[in-house]
Amino acid sequence: xxxxxxxxxxxxxxxxxxxxxxxxxxxxxxxxxxxxxxxxxxxxxxxxxxxxxxxxxxxxxxxxxxxxxxxxxxxxxxxxxxxxxxxxxxxxxxxxxxxxxxxxxxxxxxxxxxxxxxxxxxxxxxxxxxxxxxxxxxxxxxxxxxxxxxxxxxxxxxxxxxxxxxxxxxxxxxxxxxxxxxxxxxxxxxxxxxxxxxxxxxxxxxxxxxxxxxxxxxxxxxxxxxxxxxxxxxxxxxxxxxxxxxxxxxxxxxxx
Numbered sequence: 001x002x003x004x005x006x007x008x009x010x011x012x013x014x015x016x017x018x019x020x021x022x023x024x025x026x027x028x029x030x031x032x033x034x035x036x037x038x039x040x041x042x043x044x045x046x047x048x049x050x051x052x053x054x055x056x057x058x059x060x061x062x063x064x065x066x067x068x069x070x071x072x073x074x075x076x077x078x079x080x081x082x083x084x085x086x087x088x089x090x091x092x093x094x095x096x097x098x099x100x101x102x103x104x105x106x107x108x109x110x111x112x113x114x115x116x117x118x119x120x121x122x123x124x125x126x127x128x129x130x131x132x133x134x135x136x137x138x139x140x141x142x143x144x145x146x147x148x149x150x151x152x153x154x155x156x157x158x159x160x161x162x163x164x165x166x167x168x169x170x171x172x173x174x175x176x177x178x179x180x181x182x183x184x185x186x187x188x189x190x191x192x193x194x195x196x197x198x199x200x201x202x203x204x205x206x207x208x209x210x211x212x213x214x215x216x217x218x219x220x221x222x223x224x225x226x227x228x229x230x231x232x233x234x235x236x237x238x239x240x241x242x243x244x245x246x247x248x249x250x251x252x253x254x255x256x
Contacts, residue, residue, distance in 0.1 A: 015113050
């Protein structure tokens, strides 16, 4: 049905996801999935009783997951927004904080979906080149007065900014939202979650897909001064958020 697409959508260059071979004969590294199983508590939680509940609509408030995630991050439940994979809530953030007259600023080498979403939503882009050594210069983001998204650590470079550098960007853009995409923060770098109560213009995004071995569950959380919530229920995710010992052990083996 592509010939019926609107001219605006026809002009969008689609995002190309990482290949997912189905025969399981490879050690696959292209999408940064964990080689380890989810925690034993997650495995135990995916029981027959929970599977039977799939015929029912989930809790629209995600109350149990919100409470557990908030306790884990030291936030209030009203500051956490679960979503159907990190892409969904990043997309929601762009819809909320950008439009045809409010551009999005991001690095030239970073997560490819930012540009695709801007094309879908007709959002002007402000592309900021990385330095020759592939680092991001925080000064390039000072005083932009535009919505900003920074993958920290950056993908695919793996380089990250210290928390105080992000804080400088927040202070210099007090009337614009700064989105910090922390999909890989557990593997290195400082999380900006501790800054949430200090800066009303900060939105921090994390995921269950990488360091918590739940890429197939498609769940993540966003943290900000005050957020709503969207509908998603996975009892397993509550256990993934709460079982810190297994989380630390899996990280140790991945990083050594």
